[in-house]
Amino acid sequence: MVGANGESRYAPAPPKPSDPDGFCFHSPHPEVFSGQARHHHRHSHQNMASLKLQPADQKVLPKAKKTGTTICGLICHREGCVVLGADTRATSEAIIADKNCSKIHYLAPNIYCCGAGTAADTEHVTQLISSNLKLLRLNSGRQSRVDVACVLLKRHLFPYQGYVSAALVLGGVDFTGPHIYQVWPHGSTDSLDYVTMGSGSMAAMSMFESRYSHDLTLDQCKDLVHDAVLAGIFNDEGSGSNVDITIIERNKPAQILRNMDTPNTRLHPMRFQMPLKNTVVLREFIELHEAAPVAPAAVPAPAKKAEDEERAAMPLE
Amino acid sequence: MDAPITRTLEPINTGTSVVGITYKDGVLIASDTLVSYGSLSRFRSIQRLVSIGPCLIGASGDYSDFQHITDLLTQKVDEASFHQDGFQYTAPELFEYLCRVMYERRSKVNPYWNRVVMAGSKQGKPFLGCVDLYGTHYASPTVATGYGEQLAQPILRKEWHPDMSLEEAHALLEKCMRVLLYRDCYTINKVQFARIGLDGQTTIEPPAPLTGTRWEAPLTITLP
Amino acid sequence: MLTPAVAPIEAKKKEWSPYTDNGGTTLAIAGPDYAIVAADTRLSNGYSISCRDVTKLAQLTQHCVIGTAGMQADRAVFHKLLRTRVDYFKYKYGKTITPTALAQMIANILYGHRFFPYYCFNVVGGLDAQGHGVVFSYDAVGSYQALPYATTGSGAQLLEPLLDSHIAQRNRTQKNPPMSKDEAIAFVKNAMASVSERDIHTGDFLEIAVITREGTQIITREADGVERIKLGFD
Numbered sequence: 042m043v044g045a046n047g048e049s050r051y052a053p054a055p056p057k058p059s060d061p062d063g064f065c066f067h068s069p070h071p072e073v074f075s076g077q078a079r080h081h082h083r084h085s086h087q088n089m090a091s092l093k094l095q096p097a098d099q100k101v102l103p104k105a106k107k108t109g110t111t112i113c114g115l116i117c118h119r120e121g122c123v124v125l126g127a128d129t130r131a132t133s134e135a136i137i138a139d140k141n142c143s144k145i146h147y148l149a150p151n152i153y154c155c156g157a158g159t160a161a162d163t164e165h166v167t168q169l170i171s172s173n174l175k176l177l178r179l180n181s182g183r184q185s186r187v188d189v190a191c192v193l194l195k196r197h198l199f200p201y202q203g204y205v206s207a208a209l210v211l212g213g214v215d216f217t218g219p220h221i222y223q224v225w226p227h228g229s230t231d232s233l234d235y236v237t238m239g240s241g242s243m244a245a246m247s248m249f250e251s252r253y254s255h256d257l258t259l260d261q262c263k264d265l266v267h268d269a270v271l272a273g274i275f276n277d278e279g280s281g282s283n284v285d286i287t288i289i290e291r292n293k294p295a296q297i298l299r300n301m302d303t304p305n306t307r308l309h310p311m312r313f314q315m316p317l318k319n320t321v322v323l324r325e326f327i328e329l330h331e332a333a334p335v336a337p338a339a340v341p342a343p344a345k346k347a348e349d350e351e352r353a354a355m356p357l358e
Numbered sequence: 359m360d361a362p363i364t365r366t367l368e369p370i371n372t373g374t375s376v377v378g379i380t381y382k383d384g385v386l387i388a389s390d391t392l393v394s395y396g397s398l399s400r401f402r403s404i405q406r407l408v409s410i411g412p413c414l415i416g417a418s419g420d421y422s423d424f425q426h427i428t429d430l431l432t433q434k435v436d437e438a439s440f441h442q443d444g445f446q447y448t449a450p451e452l453f454e455y456l457c458r459v460m461y462e463r464r465s466k467v468n469p470y471w472n473r474v475v476m477a478g479s480k481q482g483k484p485f486l487g488c489v490d491l492y493g494t495h496y497a498s499p500t501v502a503t504g505y506g507e508q509l510a511q512p513i514l515r516k517e518w519h520p521d522m523s524l525e526e527a528h529a530l531l532e533k534c535m536r537v538l539l540y541r542d543c544y545t546i547n548k549v550q551f552a553r554i555g556l557d558g559q560t561t562i563e564p565p566a567p568l569t570g571t572r573w574e575a576p577l578t579i580t581l582p
Numbered sequence: 583m584l585t586p587a588v589a590p591i592e593a594k595k596k597e598w599s600p601y602t603d604n605g606g607t608t609l610a611i612a613g614p615d616y617a618i619v620a621a622d623t624r625l626s627n628g629y630s631i632s633c634r635d636v637t638k639l640a641q642l643t644q645h646c647v648i649g650t651a652g653m654q655a656d657r658a659v660f661h662k663l664l665r666t667r668v669d670y671f672k673y674k675y676g677k678t679i680t681p682t683a684l685a686q687m688i689a690n691i692l693y694g695h696r697f698f699p700y701y702c703f704n705v706v707g708g709l710d711a712q713g714h715g716v717v718f719s720y721d722a723v724g725s726y727q728a729l730p731y732a733t734t735g736s737g738a739q740l741l742e743p744l745l746d747s748h749i750a751q752r753n754r755t756q757k758n759p760p761m762s763k764d765e766a767i768a769f770v771k772n773a774m775a776s777v778s779e780r781d782i783h784t785g786d787f788l789e790i791a792v793i794t795r796e797g798t799q800i801i802t803r804e805a806d807g808v809e810r811i812k813l814g815f816d
Binding site: 116118218219220221232233234243244246247248250251254255268272275276 | 515
């Protein structure tokens, strides 16, 4: 018997390229890519061509943690602020990799960004842009602007032609007012009143399209974003667990409502009594080592007090 | 030389979402009246909801397949009535037959390229079922096919309750059809509602544009 | 003459697969004087939940229940076929088919469809002639085996090690006596809730068939008789 799930018996999987290095063009073992590249150690562009021409479903890439996601954001015009929302499920194919991950990333004190797609891409892209925004603030001494964040993001994403798979909902308030941007992995952006992204985007959009209006109060906006995320959580299998919301108002610290709703608590919990020393021990041994000489205690470095104070004095943080 | 055997490998003339819910006194379903030819709005006034014997059906997917399914079900209902013994199929019985037909065709790897919604009543209670081109079938108080599964089902699951009045049910489906009009490319604003009461009485409303649609531009238009 | 470095890849022929996976997890446990077959009730279609309440269980005889994960349309037909075969057996031989015989019959039916298989991943639970619980687990083309416990479907990989630890009590110095029926029911609830925490296609409600000498009881509600046995809804 080929395991209980013996699909392989009658529907063998398509043969996978035996390439252990996956998508690496400059492998130290070029012969794994192509027989023709065996005898010269220059970079062979033929390998690149043959990889590019492989059908997409045969490319072997390492499995990445995805945030099959519901993320959304809207502008509350009545009170000049922005509400962002996200679920907290991260998946690796059909398995839930993280039940309470955080998808609303910090970009600047007045700008946050929800990320869908490959978790690593969303996390690193937002960290990079956050860092660049900080440098801009230190250089200019001014508050970060949302459209600048948007431009930095799209300038980063566009050259990667979608291979940096970050689908983002960017939101913030600057001196020009509240802004919500939808940022696609290929680098295109939309500036809209309300946007959704991720596998649950349609579920969330069904709430927005049926209930959004320009004169909602902040409380109503918060409820709407909450319901949009819940629609994703309960109707999209790629989304689940809890609701995170971030509210950004003008000249106020952002309200980060992490796990503001936890509608999926553990069901049928059970206590398992495990007696001590219940594991079968096959072999037990103790190795004796000579004690290593004790290193002299390191002299603590003097605190960079002046620099810290200088940083604390920086405006707009 | 014999012509080669041909099969539906892709649908040609297609209809988009059908949505349906049960309410206190029956079942209400809705769809628009567009049949598309690829991305062309080919036929803009086609009734995609049909009353057959004890039930109402509607379908998304290939329209010619749907017409054929309609003929099959009509034949079945007529056959029974020719005996003049008073026997009539009930909606769940006809649904079971439809499921077998869909599954038989998928097993010939020549499916009817549809997702069919069937409405009627079962022992004095509303019945609403759905079957797809694989023969996957289920009965549920809220049903949506095509993009409706993504865009309407979340609204329906959130707002549906078993003792809705007809007016409430109508308003709920209108809301869903509006969202589908905004977000589904293959929709037009000519929508038809049909209902079937617990007594089997069917009413197919004439197609009409949706009211209450909103098309305001976003207040903030920022570049980039 | 220039030749292209790489031959162009032929356009893939358009093909439609008659198979679809509707997800779900089944679980069966053979106890000393009972057998349990359980499954969730979610019907998935890609990332959508088509329906929250579709049963995966079918009671075939007084002392035999089958649970099937995989493709719902195939399951419906397969269960229907099994019911007629069980009836036919009774008409032909004047007695109800035993779970062990039925298990072999199921394997034969599955293998009969070797080259256009039912996309069904079955577990079967029942009582043998001595009244002891028996469980059988199948692949889609009829390979089967009698086991003390079995699981199939989208959450099987998650459930299997849990069962190894708690039912078989592998790698333990002190083993507990086999679970009683009520302990097993509580364990099944906990185990299936755990699967629905981590498998996206498993969830909504739980149905538990408990087979004892007295017959089969399919539990769909909590002790209060009102609330359904819930699993994760997300």
